[in-house]
Amino acid sequence: MKTKKQKRQGDFQKIQLKVGKKKPKADNATNVNFRSKAIHLPEQLKHADSGPTTHRQLDIKDLLSKLHHINSNIKQGALVGLRELLSAQPTLIELHASAVLSEVAALFTDKDGSVRAAAVRLLRFIAQCISAERVAPFFPLLSAHLTCAMTHISEAIQEDALRVLDVLLEHYPGLLSQRHTVLLTNFLELISQKRKAGTGQDKSGKGGFALTISTNRSVTAQQWRLTVLLRLGSFLQAVVEERPLEEGVTSMIGLGMWAGEKGSVTSVDVSWEEHVFGKGRIQVFENSGAVPTPHSTYRLRYAVAGMNKELCSAETVQGFAGTLVPLMLEIWVEAAGGDRVQTDSGHLLSAEAMALMFQILTILQLLRRLTPQRDQQDILDAWFRNSYLTDFKHHFMKNFPYGLLEVARHRKKCFGISTGTVAGGNVEPLALNVTLCQVMVTLSLRGQDHVEAEDADWLGTIRVFIRETLSNGGKLSSKHLAALLEVVWRMIVTQRSRVVTDDLLQAVYVQYQQRNLAVSVRTLLLHFFSQLYIQEHQNHPHIARSRILARWLASLPVQLVQLCSRNPQLSAQLLETIHPAAARGNKDLLQSLQKNACSIYDPQEGSVVVLPVESQKRLVQILHFLPTFPAELLACLSQVCNTGRVSASLATMLIRTIHLRSPLSGWSSSSQDVPVKDVDYLSFFFTTLTGFSSEMLQALQDTDEDGLMPSSTLSPLSVFTTTLEQFLHHWDVVEVCHCLDTLGSRAQCFDVIQNAIIKNLCGLVVVPDCVCAAILRCVPRLLDVNFLPSDTLLHFLSDCCLSMLSLLLQLEQSARKRDAVWEACFAAMSTVPRLLRLVLQSLHVGDLCEEELPVLAQILSLLLQHTQLRNHMMANASLLQHIIQDLTVKTHIRLHFKLCFNR
């Protein structure tokens, strides 16, 4: 029992609590001595079975749903995750484009800066991956969000909206430019606010907008404006560039000079050889002529213009410019420092102000280019002139040649980084000034005297500036130079005065004459002059009569010679000007060309041999316009034909050109003065025919090279074998001896050639094979039936013929060469029967040694094989019989010997 009792007591023991002692802990007290942590699940445990995931195993649905999370960190994390996922799996973008884009776009207006930044980064990444046409369906949504952000009340969001705009401008300029109606007003509202109607304080009526200044931006008002204007500028640029090109767009003069000619019809180009051999089937009218081209002036209706039609007309541009230009003028005034700055240093600007001004001018320029049609552009120009000329003159031209304020630069170095400079903030003063010139010059009207006087003051300033810039010896970058040249072009065309033209052209010429210009700059200047000459020459007598232009033209051939082969492109461009100028019979050019002809057409290092084929062709064509051909030039040309550095077809063309120019051809009926003297022409022809000058032939007589075949009974002349290449080239060139065929009197012509051959070639011992072939080929073609060739010539020819025949049997290298040689011999022998007889007579079998007998036999069999020769052979039957008899006797004897010996 006791135990039971004790037990009971133990169960209900009372613990006495005493003062000053700690209360013992209850048994059932919870131990709170632990720490808890939240379970964070950044990644899923489940493994991918429903598609690709990020490294945290989140798939795209999770990420997209997280974008709606209230916590900005999670949103940002989701955006980063999306970027990771999409960059790993680019195919996903295509699949989920609509969801991703709409969710991302919604975050443009997020109140947290870091989220917006991440959204922009993601957008940039997506934009790189998707092409414009795939984004097009979602673009209305994107642009709606963009508009929303741009007009947001929070300024930070506005600033970030410009970043979004940057991305879109970079990747989808075409799509963005279609949204101009909304965006343009947005731009205005970013830097200004609508004036309240009815407040009478502002009666000026310069648009309904006033500039705003807000103090709580992170940047100064000027910097903010600069950022906005930069975007506006690039947006307008996009609009201008993305406009679908319509027909009838005659680009304005200034720009037209850089724009190439665009043709809508693809013309068919065939060459006769291709056509003959059935390679090129021509379907002219199916290809390009059946349907009238879009350029045809006979059209029923015009194509429907693109979406941004409203921005093409002058009225809409005027409407927009009417609000924008006053704002920009205000900005300009503020940037220029108002009236506080003293007048003497008014032209010195801080870098920031300069960037701002540059943007303003760029936008003005772009506004003008918004209208593509020429007539609309003229309307716009006139409108600008009427409304703003005084303002522009007052503000822009007051301190015109602007410079950089040195102090400002120092200050900027110290504080520049901390204040956060805006991108695109560095503008050279030159760029500013040049753009100013461009803008102002477009305001000048063309060809009206009373206006000219009005404009004289400010145009004079601009002229002085341009002249000094161009002629102070400094090197200009090609971009600035292009702008300057555009201004010069415009001024020359509009002002129509010789003094101005010469003044400006002189300055450009000074620039042109500088040494060591960069190739692009040189090309630009060259292009300027040549276009000026080619395009405007006819319409503007003051340009045509300019002395500078004449001097420039005259200097072209010299430059061509000096340039040599160093820069073929530049040479080609020079030729592009020389050719039309020569065709137009420009006296200065032709004189200079005549003077330098011998060096241009020099056979060793003249342009005609060192330049590429296209330029060579042009040079040959230019020959057609040369006033006279002196003997030295013809000597050069003949060597050019024969040295092989000009292709055979081109050489043929050259010879034909000279043939046409000579009065013997009977084509140029009207010319009184004779460009090519008959004597010179014939000697040119003969030299080309032989292919070797007399000196070279003389030199050959004394050499003993490997190419030399010694003379023997069967080959009376010692033949110098030329290389295959040279032989074939010469063979092709000789083809042109047809030209001589068409001369007036054949008999006389042949007489001349005969004398030339006798005088120059007959005494020779060593003769190149190509010369032999050429002579043999040429003589029968030129020979008249009634004309009796002299014996000397015939003997020489028979020697040639025999030598060639024996050469023929030794040739294994080329079938073409063998064919050519045989063709020449055959033609000669079949047309001149006496020649054949002489050849046969010279075959003295008795003098031959044993090795030569088979050769002789082969020659004879060759001659007998040919049906056309057979008749002539029949005529010489007795002679032939004699030879064969001798041959057989001799062979018999030899056989006999051989048999004896063997026995």
Next chain:
Amino acid sequence: MSAPVEVVLSADSAGQLFNCAVFDPHSGSEFLSYRGGNTSSRSLTVLNGEYILGAQLGKNFINVWEIQRKDQLQQKIVCPGIVTCLCASPDGLYVLAGIAEAIYLWEMSTGNLLAILSRHYQDVSCIRFTDDSSHFVSGGKDNLALIWNLSSVVQLDSSRTPEPCHILSRHSLPITDIHCGLMGPQARVATASLDQTVKVWEVSSGEMLLSVLFDVGIMSVTFDPCEYFLFCGGSDGNIFQVSLCSTSLSRDKTFQTDSDGNQVFKGHRNLVTCLSVSMDGTLLLSGSNDETVRMWDVQSKQCIWSINHKGHVTNAVIIPAPANMFLADSHPAVPLPRFSRHLNPSEQGDGTGSGGMCLRLGASTQVTSETSLKVLERCDDKCGSVLCQSVFGDGENTKVRVSELEEEVKTLKKINKDLYEFSTQLLTKPN
């Protein structure tokens, strides 16, 4: 013998036997010959079927014969310079002459010199009209060919110098010949040049359709009337035939293996300077500097006949036989006026003596083909905007204005009617 439908007209530079002569296209027998002087290249033309005009070689006048009086030179028109080419419009109203770098345009009814066009930089080598006389094409030794609209050239407004509608500048050597196809302003033009190419262009747009590169310079070019073939006369005496649409040639190709040469007419030994195709496209006429004129059968490419001349053939052309040619007692319907040598006839005062009156298109009504539609469109726009204004603007004012205008129209109509009646009376009154 019934009168032939077509005749061959040819001239040479020597002019020993005749200046120019008329032959039968089928037999080559000579019908007529016109004596006196000789004719330079591309300058023989028939005016209105009643006169033959030919520019004297190397001299500054044009010989004129009445077409039925072969023995007698009717007139010599003295020009300001040596005439390099000459062309009469097919409707017989205008004559064009290339004199050095300039083109002179005369009106046949009065003999007035209407315009001097100096857009070429060197001698003009060839001028051709389109078949409806609305446009003409000029080619020069400066490598350029220009397409002109006749009506814009003829305009009265002297302040504006006439501009060509298109400048064809893709040849790189002098242009030697031009041929205009049929179909007026929709025609195609072929130009031949020494740069060894023949190019085909569209008159309406000035676009190049085709360029064929040969291995010799081309001296003459022509189409057949259907524009199936292009014939090009080379400077080596060959005539090349280019097929412009691929027909069933591939079928024939199996048994005609040597395609080389079957598209070349071989026979001439020197520059082929003139080419012309007959109306039905079966005969091709060629004249050459080897002093022969040859007639070819296009199908078989054989020479049918050839005539020897005494000098370089300068002109050879197949023309429809003029009605007056074989009627010795006929007279031209219009006498040939004196050709004026100066641009402005009113200053000279001799134009007034004839009692004629000069009617010409004013600058405002000129048919500048390019803008007429645009103008129409603009007018339409204007009308629309005016309508809008009248609808939305103040109605009272416009009503008054409309009634005023209607009244004016009525008066004008009445005046017009009176004028018409008066003139019909005057004209129908027997003398």
